[in-house]
Amino acid sequence: xxxxxxxxxxxxxxxxxxxxxxxVFFGQYLCGQPQARHGIHYETPATVWDEALPLGNGLLGALxxxxxxxxxxxxxRTDLWxxxxxxxxQTKDYSYKTMRQWVGEGRIKDLHRLYDDPYGNxxxxxxxxxxxxxxxxxKPAFDNASLDLAGAQTTVRLKDGTNVLVFVHAxxxxxxxxxxxxxxxxxxLLAPPFAGQITDEAGPGKISAGDxxxxxxxxxxxxxxxDWTGYLQEGWGGFKFAVVTAWKRTGNKWRGxxxxxxxxxxxxxxxxxxxxxMKALGAGFDELRAGxxxxxxxxWSRSSVxxxxxxxxxxxxxxxxxxxxxxxxxxxxxxxxxxxxxxNMKIPPWKGDYHHxxxxxxxxxxxxxxxxxxxxxxFVNWLWDTxxxxxxxxxxxxxxxxxxxxxxxxxxxxxxxxxHQYTHSATTAGWLxxxxxxxxxxxxxxxxxxxxxxxxxxxxxxxxxAVTKKGPDGKRTLPLSSSPEINDNRLEAWxxxxxxxxxxxxxxxxxxTAELADKxxxxxxxxxxRRLLAEMPELALDRQSRKMLVAKDYPLAASHRHFSHxxxxxxxxxxxxxxxxxxxxxIKASLADLDEKGTSWWTGYxxxxxxxxxxxxxxxxxxxxxxxxxSTAFCLRNSFHCNGDQSGKGYSNFRYRPFTLEGNFAAxxxxxxxxxxxxxxxIRVFPAIPAAWEDVSFKTLRAEGAFLVTAExxxxxxxxxxxxxxxxxxxxxxxxxxxxxxxxxxxxxxxVKKKDSEFVIMTEPGQKIRLVRGKN
Numbered sequence: 001x002x003x004x005x006x007x008x009x010x011x012x013x014x015x016x017x018x019x020x021x022x023x024v025f026f027g028q029y030l031c032g033q034p035q036a037r038h039g040i041h042y043e044t045p046a047t048v049w050d051e052a053l054p055l056g057n058g059l060l061g062a063l064x065x066x067x068x069x070x071x072x073x074x075x076x077r078t079d080l081w082x083x084x085x086x087x088x089x090q091t092k093d094y095s096y097k098t099m100r101q102w103v104g105e106g107r108i109k110d111l112h113r114l115y116d117d118p119y120g121n122x123x124x125x126x127x128x129x130x131x132x133x134x135x136x137x138x139k140p141a142f143d144n145a146s147l148d149l150a151g152a153q154t155t156v157r158l159k160d161g162t163n164v165l166v167f168v169h170a171x172x173x174x175x176x177x178x179x180x181x182x183x184x185x186x187x188x189l190l191a192p193p194f195a196g197q198i199t200d201e202a203g204p205g206k207i208s209a210g211d212x213x214x215x216x217x218x219x220x221x222x223x224x225x226x227d228w229t230g231y232l233q234e235g236w237g238g239f240k241f242a243v244v245t246a247w248k249r250t251g252n253k254w255r256g257x258x259x260x261x262x263x264x265x266x267x268x269x270x271x272x273x274x275x276x277x278m279k280a281l282g283a284g285f286d287e288l289r290a291g292x293x294x295x296x297x298x299x300w301s302r303s304s305v306x307x308x309x310x311x312x313x314x315x316x317x318x319x320x321x322x323x324x325x326x327x328x329x330x331x332x333x334x335x336x337x338x339x340x341x342x343x344n345m346k347i348p349p350w351k352g353d354y355h356h357x358x359x360x361x362x363x364x365x366x367x368x369x370x371x372x373x374x375x376x377x378x379f380v381n382w383l384w385d386t387x388x389x390x391x392x393x394x395x396x397x398x399x400x401x402x403x404x405x406x407x408x409x410x411x412x413x414x415x416x417x418x419x420h421q422y423t424h425s426a427t428t429a430g431w432l433x434x435x436x437x438x439x440x441x442x443x444x445x446x447x448x449x450x451x452x453x454x455x456x457x458x459x460x461x462x463x464x465x466a467v468t469k470k471g472p473d474g475k476r477t478l479p480l481s482s483s484p485e486i487n488d489n490r491l492e493a494w495x496x497x498x499x500x501x502x503x504x505x506x507x508x509x510x511x512x513t514a515e516l517a518d519k520x521x522x523x524x525x526x527x528x529x530r531r532l533l534a535e536m537p538e539l540a541l542d543r544q545s546r547k548m549l550v551a552k553d554y555p556l557a558a559s560h561r562h563f564s565h566x567x568x569x570x571x572x573x574x575x576x577x578x579x580x581x582x583x584x585x586x587i588k589a590s591l592a593d594l595d596e597k598g599t600s601w602w603t604g605y606x607x608x609x610x611x612x613x614x615x616x617x618x619x620x621x622x623x624x625x626x627x628x629x630x631s632t633a634f635c636l637r638n639s640f641h642c643n644g645d646q647s648g649k650g651y652s653n654f655r656y657r658p659f660t661l662e663g664n665f666a667a668x669x670x671x672x673x674x675x676x677x678x679x680x681x682x683i684r685v686f687p688a689i690p691a692a693w694e695d696v697s698f699k700t701l702r703a704e705g706a707f708l709v710t711a712e713x714x715x716x717x718x719x720x721x722x723x724x725x726x727x728x729x730x731x732x733x734x735x736x737x738x739x740x741x742x743x744x745x746x747x748x749x750x751x752v753k754k755k756d757s758e759f760v761i762m763t764e765p766g767q768k769i770r771l772v773r774g775k776n
Contacts, residue, residue: 032304032699033297034149038317040638042145049074049343050659051638053147053154055168055175058328058378060260061339062168062175064154067142070133070188071156071164073175074343075243077260078332081411082123082215082236088114089415096398099424100479108491112204115420116489119351120204122214123236124410126352128341129260130231130243131190136162137183147638149321152296168325169288170295173261174280176288177247179254187256189229189245193345195219200346207658208346215347223270228277232270239263244273246281255285299324303371304699305675308692309624312671315631318639319668322661323366327375332411333382334363336660340640349658353416354409356428357484358562362605362662364435365571365612365669368442369676371702380439383432384452386413387459390429394463397424402463403456404429419489421482426467429460430505434571437512444706444727454516458525461513464506465532475537478502483550484564499551500540504568507536511574539568539575546582547589548575556593559601561654563609566590570613573679577616587617602652603643604634605663611670615677615688623674624690630667639664676711678703682758683733685711685721700724707731721771725763733759737773745770 045067046052052063052074061076088094093114102111140160147154153167162181169176179185194217202210220231230244240263247256259276261269280288303320307313326338335352336359342348354360360379367376387403390413394404397415406415407423417423436453439445468476480494483501487493510533517526540549549555550565568574569590575583591613599606607630614622633647641663645652674688675698683703689696697712706726712719718736725731735742735757744752744759746769751762761769 032301034300034317034321036148037310038314039149040147040318042637045142045145046638050640050642050657051636052340053145053638054322054325054340054640055152055154055166056325056339057168057170057172058326058331058339058375060168060173060175061325061341062166063340063343064145064156064166066133068136068156068158068162069139069141070135072343073132073134073166073177073258074340075129075131075175075258075260076339076341077129077241077262078335078339079262079264079411080127080129080235080241080260080341081239082125082127083239083410083412083414084121084123084236086118086121086124086415086417088118089417094397096400096424096480099420103480103491103494106491111420111491112489115417115424117204118417119408119423120202120206120209121417122202122209122216122347124351124353124414124416125209125215125347126335126337126341126411127194127212127215127235128192128343128348129241130192131343132177132245132258133188133190134164134177134179135186135188136160136179136181137185149317150296150300151293152321152325153292167289167292169280170292172280172288172291173259173276174288175258176280176285176292177254177256177258178285179256180252181254182252185247185249185254187229187245187247189231189243191220191222191231191233191243194233194235196345202347207349207656208342209351210347212345212347228274230270230273240269242270242273244270244277246274246277248281255281257281296324299372303701305671305701306695306697307671307675307689308695309628311631312624312627315627315635315639316668316671319366319664320370320372322639322664323370323372323375323668326661327364327367327372327378329374329377329381331378333360333379334661334665336662338363338661340659342659349660351416354411354413356405356407356409356432357422357425357564358605359660359662361431361435361571362609362666362669364665366665366672368438369672369678369701369703370668371700371708373439373443373702376435376439380436380452383413383435384456387456389413391459398426398463398467400463400466402461402466403459404463404467405432419485419493421489421493422484425482425484425502426478426480427464427502427505429456429463430509431567433457433460433509433512437516440516441704442702442706444729449516450520454513454520457509457513457516460509461529461532464509468506468536470535474535476532476535477537481551484562486550486556486560486562486564495551495554497552497554498537499565500548501550501564501567503536503539504572504574507533507539508568508572508574510536541586542589545589545593546585547593548586556597559597559599561601561603561606563594563606563613566613570609570616573616576680577618578680578682584617591617591619591622599651600653603654603663604630604641605643605660605666607634607651608663608666608670612666612673615670615673618688620674620688620690620693623670623688627667627670630663634663641667672701676701676703676709678705678707681732683707683709683723683731685709685734685736686713686718687734689713691716705729705731711736717773719773723761723763723769723771725765725767725769728763728765728767731759731761731763731769733761733771735759736771740773741775743772743774743776745772745776
């Protein structure tokens with residue numbers, strides 16, 4: 001990290017002013033609210049669940065779809081899980097020691113039987129809540145449907161003039177429906193077919209592990225009254241959840257609400273759900289809508305962007321809408337599908353679980369510079385709350401001290417299996433540690449750093465010290481090392497030498513643990529972790545081209561969806577453009593290697609990640625192209641990332657469409673990285689935008705150091721930058737004006753220094769600084 005530069009204040013072409021004039025900055029484009037053009041509008045109905053219009057509040061989710069005969073609302077709640085244990089993981093052979101032995105003996109069938117195949121068990125898995133079906137009087141035909149991002153509400157219009165408005169309340173555990181029609185409204189509430197006939201048994205090797213009926217629950221207990229209906233569903237191990245809908249009609253307006261409650265919050269979830277509904281109906285529609293809109297107005301006020309590429313700008317708003325609908329500080333973190341579990345009678349794709357070798361991490365990338373730290377807290381809070389479970393698993397499986405985390409996990413952070421090279425990776429805790437560190441750097445919350453970030457990083461480092469072993473060269477390595485998901489789950493996916501994926505995570509964790517120890521005055525601890533860092537080998541590079549390898553003497557052999565070997569470039573930032581020619585050569589050669597191998601075996605998230613990687617090479621054109629391809633080829637018409645290429649343009653051989661969210665949120669982060677970077681300790685505005693982007697602006701994106709940054713570029717020139725120092729401290733910012741004169745307002749001259757191409761500004765909490773092209 002950077003400190004105060006020791007230097008005399010040199011002469012430079014800048015005027016400093018102690019007067020800061022607050023102004024309406026950047027005009028109408030930065031009002032924060034998404035515009036109608038950013039939303040979704042259907043002239044033909046969504047006839048499948050994964051093209052539905054999504055709503056959510058972090059706890060409840062809903063998907064609105066159908067042609068009106070009926071209109072369907074698929075229901076979800078993010079803590080609905082089948083949490084049955086994996087019996088294979090309770091056996092004596094389930095241990096790191098035995099895994100190492102079997103790998104050494106080449107017993108791949110035994111490894112698959114014990115570790116991989118259990119992922120085909122029906123549970124544990126995320127489960128859906130059910131569905132509401134609405135039919136209007138004479139069954140009028142569909143006219144159009146839309147999703148308003150600003151108001152987080154869906155409107156469906158039918159040919160007879162009927163309007164249906166649906167939203168999931170932003171802060172209350174209810175969904176709301178208003179139908180303007182004098183015709184009769186029929187509501188049917190359908191439980192998921194947990195007790196139905198099984199046509200597709202659960203089993204290994206499937207994206208979806210079979211029918212929901214494979215879970216073999218009892219049929220639900222249904223209840224109803226004159227103006228409400230509901231059911232109580234018992235799941236695995238005595239877990240129960242209830243869904244209730246209630247309604248009333250006033251004149252030509254039919255208004256209904258729904259709620260989902262669980263046995264984890266009360267002994268009578270059916271009564272709890274009914275109480276939630278009656279409270280909402282009693283509050284009235286206008287009050288519900290006002291409270292809902294107030295939360296979303298606040299959410300959208302935190303940041304906004306304006307770029308000349310309409311496709312990418314719209315996609316950013318769609319992604320940040322979904323993030324607002326899926327993430328809260330006090331709800332479960334985002335799973336593969338978030339609050340939109342599949343409504344197709346199947347166990348959701350990849351069990352709707354937590355994948356920590358890419359998926360959860362990418363989901364939260366946009367939260368930091370996107371100035372949505374509260375949503376990101378839901379992730380680190382959950383990681384912290386389930387740390388005891390992860391530590392117990394670490395001790396039981398590895399028989400080592402410290403902290404590691406199962407790569408595939410259920411709601412309680414229990415290991416649920418899958419390809420063993422990754423689900424039982426030794427370095428998963430390192431990637432998760434990165435999010436604790438990011439939250440600290442973007443918030444500068446010293447209590448969080450001391451009480452959570454440092455402790456998480458330190459316990460991960462304790463484990464890394466224990467699991468690594470010194471080789472004959474005196475350097476540490478891993479007995480078993482892998483690189484997601486190179487060589488799939490074949491025996492060759494275990495490497496004889498440490499991979500760049502594992503190495504980057506271990507090196508980064510040792511380094512940042514030492515950094516935080518220094519900040520806390522733990523000098524002996526810091527010295528210890530730096531000594532261990534010095535015992536790790538350097539990252540593996542091709543001797544001639546300088547590209548990053550998968551492992552020593554093992555280059556990337558072919559197109560691959562997961563850029564795990566490039567972790568040191570992004571997201572970890574160990575190899576940085578700012579470090580000079582050597583690192584720049586590595587970055588350029590590594591991206592050229594991806595180009596050479598092609599995209600034939602990429603999924604959608606690969607293009608999102610490529611955009612982020614390209615920004616670290618200052619290649620805005622490459623980033624723009626990657627985000628365009630992602631948005632137009634790998635998203636369904638409701639913006640859901642569906643992994644496979646839907647365009648028919650040959651971007652990828654993957655043509656399937658399982659919906660997962662990580663590609664969506666990584667795309668939003670990619671645009672933010674084009675507009676603002678601070679990972680090196682210096683704020684850089686517009687560091688990676690295409691030359692053709694002449695008019696660009698953003699409002700209150702967040703930089704490391706807890707600085708809120710607003711900037712405007714007109715006719716190819718940065719005109720002004722505004723910085724708010726949330727916590728105060730030293731602000732390093734690369735001069736955004738080049739050789740042009742500039743004025744700095746809001747900082748006394750003796751608080752501003754210049755070092756090479758950077759301004760160094762001493763700030764106080766709440767201080768606002770404005771840098772403007774030209775002299776005052």
